[in-house]
Amino acid sequence: MAKHLMSLILNGQAVGPIEVADDLMMIDFLHEYMNLTGSRLGCGQGICHACVAILDHADGTSEEIRTCITGAHFFNGKRVRTVESHAKRDDAGAVVELNPVQQAFVDQFAFQCSYCTPGYVNAATVLVEKLQRQPVRRSELEQEIESALGKHICRCTGYVRYYKAARDVVETLGLVKEG
Incomplete structure (x- = not known):
């Protein structure tokens, strides 16, 4: 080759x-x-x-x-x-702080086997970065989350917690406009 x-x-x-x-x-x-x-x-x-x-x-x-x-x-x-x-690391490479998306996933225990978690973390990160540039109306938040995460497959059926973690991080970071 x-x-x-x-x-x-x-x-x-x-x-x-x-x-x-x-x-x-x-x-x-x-x-x-x-x-x-x-x-x-x-x-x-x-x-x-x-x-x-x-x-x-x-x-x-x-x-x-x-x-x-x-x-x-x-x-x-x-x-x-x-x-x-995503996580902050020290000079030796050890994780010292998770980013907000990762922390929200941990807080919601948004994984079971965790095989699909890296994909969800990356998808939620892209969503957060998009909303940092252009916040979403509260009435459109669920559609934005579905659009960002909807193509990902979790064989353990952890969807509810992944979506909740994404919602939490978006709201915590103030990326939602009223209306």
Whole structure:
């Protein structure tokens, strides 16, 4: 298989240039090259969204990208965040503080087996960042949460708690307008 050089900004750090096979999926690059195993390979078909990473755009917006069906080279020259990037860490790499989304998920015990949790955390993070730019009306909040989290599959049926955690963090951060 042919290989080409790839460079990206991953969790705020420059990576590459590194030689990567043309047919390597991003999830395999994250796991095998970068030892970032937080994004989970669930279905391998882009349906469950356990594998999502966050793609940051130059205009300050972000979106979820399914890494199990997106080749690593798609991310060449781009800014990517994985679930490992959210918590604050000390110089030794130990987690010292969760971000508000992670903390809301813990507070709501919004997981059972936790396999799908990284995807939900990334989805809720993208939602929070969107609402920080443009808060939502209270009457539209449930639709925004459904739009952000609705494609994610939890085989343990933890949906209620994931949605509640997302709602809590949005409200706690003051990202809801009355009306």
